[in-house]
Amino acid sequence: MDFAEARELISRLRVNVESVLLGKREAVELALASFFAGGHILLEDIPGTGKTTLARAIAASISGTFRRVQFTSDLLPQDVVGVHVFDADKRSFTFSPGPLFANIVLADEINRSNPRAQSALLEGMSERQVTVDNRTYPLPDPFLVIATQNPFDQHGTYPLPESQLDRFNLRLRLSYPDRVSELRLIRENNMFTSRDGIPSVLSPEQARECRSALDRIAVRESLVEYILRIVEATRRHPAVRLGASPRGAIGLKNTSQGLALLSGRDHATPGDVKRTAHAVLCHRIFMKGSPGTETAAEASAAVLSEILETVPAPL
Amino acid sequence: MTGDRASPGRPGLLWWVLRAQWAWGLLPLALLTEVSRAALAVASASFIAGAYLDWTEARRDRWLRIAPPLLFAAVAAAAADFFRGSQDPLYSISVLVLGIQSVRFLLPKGVRDGWQLSAISFLEFLASAASTTEVQFAVFAFFYMGLCAGAMWALQVQGEEMEADPAVRTVRTGFAAKLLLLAAAGGVLFSMILFIVTPRVGIGQMLRNLRRTEGITGFSDTISLREVTGVKADRRVAARIEFPGYPADISPSGLYLRGATYSVFDGKTWMRPQRHRMRLPRTGSHYTAAPIPGGTLLREADVTLEAMDNPALFVYGTTHLFEGSLGDVWTEGEGSFSLAMPGHPPLRYRIQFSQEASRASVPDPAAARRYLELPAGWDDLGELSARITAGAGSDAEKAEAALRFFRTGFRYAVTDSASSVRDFLFVSKAGYCEHYATALALILRASGIPSRLTAGYMGGEWSDIGKYLIVRQSDAHAWTEALIDGKWLTLDATPPLGENSPFFARTGKPWIYVDWARQRWDKYVINYSLKMQAEGVAEGQLAFHRTRAGIARAFGPAKALRRHGAQLGAAILALLLAAAILRRVIRIPSLNGLTAAQGGEAPLPRDYAAMDNTGSIAADASRFLALYHRDRFGAFPLPPAELREAGRLAARLGREISR
Structure with missing residues (x-):
């Protein structure tokens, strides 16, 4: 893929994501830049400002798989990375992959879970592979973790330690949309409106090629x-x-x-x-x-x- | 000139100018500096004696013989001044110069002596220039430059007469006066430019003995009840403060300018505890005093502090940032700041402060105990405070009740004030701010509220002409600070001075103007930093380029301009470069738009359209910046065709911008 082609695809992707996330041009551009750079994103803001929407919009646009993990205080590492289960027919353990095995993973309210589950994300995020019981499984490519945390609510949370914060490439704040965008949002949406209807503009294959364009x-x-x-x-x-x-x-x-x-x-x-x-x-x-x-x-x-x-x- | 060596000439006007120049060299030394008075008296006496002798045309052939011992005496006097007297090299050199001059005054004078005396006088003038920063010096400089020109002229004319030049010119008085005036104005202008351009390392400061201080005494490490009538009548200016971001219609004269905080009281004297001082972290000329919490409204104040003996840096409210060349700044963690060494020349610094009370960090137990400590044997204070704060629940209510207590029965008195705080509280009930503040602090302490005393200045006089605040010694004040709900609140029990109070003095209009002139002189000519010089140079450069572009547009035909487009483009590129470099040091508002666009991504046309209504310049600018960035940051430099296009665009933009 040459440079002009990559540019064309990427501008379509941006328009696509922006069409869903109104009035967040700067945040969308940074998030997409980080996606192509292969860096994970930490979204930090109050509920209902479009954190999930952003993650889903990127996932849908590249027609990749999207999983969401709601982090709670009782979440265990195997709930995130997956677990070996005994297959009675084959008389052996087979791997049942967890929600981490997706192109885009939304780790919602990551600071609500205990450090154990948080650290389960660590290897996946930096090495793009997970190890379960001495066996290592590669994660799909492209792989992007979008984690969210709510900064205003400190009760019963485990703030991310420095080492884990460092693994996130970006920390973004999606503040409230501007007046015009919010008016449009209120006018056009109801509680059932879903964002799944957006067309995909990139295949995961093309996304990988765009990433190689970034190296140039x-x-x-x-x-x-x-x-x-x-x-x-x-x-x-x-x-x-x-x-x-x-x-x-x-x-x-x-x-x-x-x-x-x-x-x-x-x-x-x-x-x-x-x-x-x-x-x-x-x-x-x-x-x-x-x-x-x-x-x-x-x-x-x-x-x-x-x-x-x-x-x-x-x- | 009238000596026996000189040919008989006309004792014309210009020769009196020469004398006036010599006398004028002495004047600033006498009025603005602290050079040994004895030396000045000797010099003045010999000046008068010499003038008289010249006038009577007395013969002084033998006098030459006594010159060497007199000169030796001058050297001895200078040495004595250095080792025993002023101990300041600059002043000792001045004494030596004065001695030599005195001897020369007495001797008969020829033209060459006239030149030498003028040169000596100029040395004296330089010495006073190096040791003063007063605005009056500009006046002296004005006359002196004129007199210098006149003196040189006189000597030149005399020299020509002596060589028996047949074409001796007659001097017309009016013409001479105009010429001298012109020379004086030019001289002052030139010296101001010199002041502005030479880097701000005070010439005098290098020669001065740094141990010497001539500052205002006022604050010290201790504060006690003493005679303050003198302070209240002291109209010397302590600081002049400008508020750059403040709305121009408010006069901030109700603000408390904090100097030092005292937390230990032994019954008579407030003291500062011996505590670990902390150096403020600094980056360049910025000092971070306290982290800035989100959402606080920061005010700016530009403080010019007069020379002082004590090292306190005066600040407003909760100060977050200092800016200035202050060396190390220290704090004791009580919201007051000081320089490393006591005694400083006039200082200028900028602070960013919020008017909200600082949220106190939890004090360590020792400090907490100190804020509650009462002097030994003051048990009746407990009863008094219990009576005052009866019925009050929270700390805030107690403080309110204590403040109310001082509103009735107490009177503000400077002359017949109470001799001690106990006297003030229980017997005479008359005192001034330190009585009130101490008594309030003690009552608060007795009722369990940590409190301390703060000294500084309150308010000041607002100069409406210059839009700045004049803080005088008479505005010195002391007040109480109490830790209530985790914040150090300012509590002032002293009744406010009414406008008809005898202590409330207003400055007459003329003196306000004089003060304004002095403030502007300090700000723009004397007392400013390297950074501000850079700012001035940048603005000058801009003006120069703008003028040149204007001239080119007005006179140069369009064809020539196009031919020189590339050069103009390069010049503008250099200008943008210089502006961007300078922008890091300073902020030039008029350039912000440009440099922001340059630093940022290639601007989108619509962004530019919003900024500027002319659409063509927006398109050009975005195209030019894209090319520029490709040249500088792309993988390869621009091909020649595009480089030419960039030059063309730069030329066009230069024209548009200068318009």
């Missing part, structure tokens, strides 16, 4: 250095306890490439890096003081804004 997006050396400078600045900032990881830097580069691809360019620009930086780096910056609170998140956003202001972008 040029990132000049000056831009690589810019990314490094940003990441270093997050580590050196006096108010920060733990700065962004090298994984975060790679994620920043790849997501910037994804945005460039979505914009139809064959090169990434400092503007792409700046647009993605907040979504990619904010949740990887841990402030000194009380962790996991809403104010800490705001503070890390402020620190990142300050860094982006001070680190000189290449021209």
Whole structure:
């Protein structure tokens, strides 16, 4: 697949997803960029702002399989990855895959479950394979985990630890839609309206090819250095306890490439890096003081804004 | 000139100008600096004596012989000044210069001596320039530059006369006056430009003895009840504060400017506990004082602090960010900040603060006990506070009741105030802010509410002309802070001063204007940072390019412009580059749109259409930025055809933008 073809397909995909998720252009673009970059997404917002809709819309658009796991406090790892069951006919154990075996997995309210079940996601997310009882099973490709968590509700939750937060490439906030979009939403929808009716525009095969197109997006050396400078600045900032990881830097580069691809360019620009930086780096910056609170998140956003202001972008 | 070595000439106007220049070199030294008065007196005396001797044309052949011992005495005086007197190299050098000048004043003078004396006078002028930042200096500079020009002219004319130049010019007085005025104005303008352009490392500061401070004394590590009549009458300015983001129609004179917080009271004196100080984290010239909670409305204040003896940095409300070149800033975690060393020259810094009370972190048990500690043997205070707060449930209600207690029966008095807090509370019931604040803090402590004393300034005088707040020494104030519902609240028991109070003084209109001139001088000529210089240079550059583009448009034919399109494009590219670089240091509002678009993704036409109604410029800009980004960040540089197109677009955009 050549570049023009990939661009055409991707712009169709974006239009498709945006047609469902009204007025969330920025979030949709970032999510799709992360999808093509192969990075998982953590959606953090109040209920009813379209977190599930976004996940389903991406899944339906690439005609892939979609599973949803509702994380609860009694969820067990085998409920997520699958389990070996004894097959009486074959007199052996066969693997019954869990909901993780899908192209798009929506892990709903991930902070409600205990750390054990959360960590079951870990291997799958970074290695794209799961190990159950000494046997390793590869996950389908493309594979994308979209996890959601509700930041306003802290009672009886297990906040994600740093290591697991780092495995998410993006943390997105889908705030309320703008006025016009919301008016349209209210006018056109009822409680039964489902989002399954959207046509698929990409096969999983094409999605993989688009991903290889992303690797061909040029990132000049000056831009690589810019990314490094940003990441270093997050580590050196006096108010920060733990700065962004090298994984975060790679994620920043790849997501910037994804945005460039979505914009139809064959090169990434400092503007792409700046647009993605907040979504990619904010949740990887841990402030000194009380962790996991809403104010800490705001503070890390402020620190990142300050860094982006001070680190000189290449021209 | 009238000495025996000089030929008999006309003691014309210009020669008096020369004398005036010498005298004027002495004036700023005498009025604006602290150079040894004795040296100045000697120099003035010998100046008058020399003028008299010149006038009487006394013969002074033998006097030359006593010159060497006199010069030696001058060197000795300078050395004594350095080791025993001012201990400031700059002032000692000034003393030496004055000594040499005094000797020369007494001796007969020829043209060459005139030149030398003028040069010495210029040295004195430089010395006073290096040690003062006062606005009056501009006035001195104005006259001095004019006199310098006149003096040089006089010496030149005299030199020509001595060489018996046949074409001796006559001097017309009116023409000379105009010329001198022009020279003076030019000189001041030039020196202002020099002030603005030279990097802000004070010339004087390098020579000065840094241990010397000439600041306002006022605050210290301790605060006690003392004679304050002097403070209340002290009209010296402590700080001038601008509020960049504040709506222009509010006068923020009800704000409390915090200086220092005191939490230990021994019955007479408030003290600061010996505590671990913490250095504020800094990035560049930004200091983070407290994390900014989401949703708070941040105000900005631009504080110019006069020279002070104490290291306190005065702030408003809950301060979150400092900006300025302050070296290390320390805090004791009580919302007050200080510099590393006491004694500082005038300072300028910007703070971002919220007016909401700070949410206190849970104090460690020792600190919590300290906030509740009462001096030993003050048991009757407990009864009093129990009586005052009877019937009040929560801490807030108790504090309210305590504040109410001071409203009746107490009176504000500076002259016959109570001698101690007990006297104030139980007997005389007359005192000033420190009595009120201390008594309130003690009553709150006795009823179990952690509290402390804060000193600083309250309000100030709003200058409507310059839109800034003048805080004077007489605005010094003390108030109480109490930890209620997890927040340090400001409680002020002192009755507010009415406008007809004897302590409420207004400045006359002329002095407001004088103060305004001084504030502007401080802000734009003297007291500003490297960053602001960069800002000034950037604006100057922009104006220059805009003018050039304007001239090219007005005079150059279109053909020539097209021919030079590539050069103009390159120039504009360089301009954008410079702007983007500078934007990281400063924010230029007029450029924000441009550079944001440059930093961001290639702008979409509709975004630009919203910004600017002319559709053509939007399309051009987006096309140009796309090309630019491809050139800079694409896999390969642009092919020549597209490079030419980019140059063309840049030229066109340059024209549009400058229009």
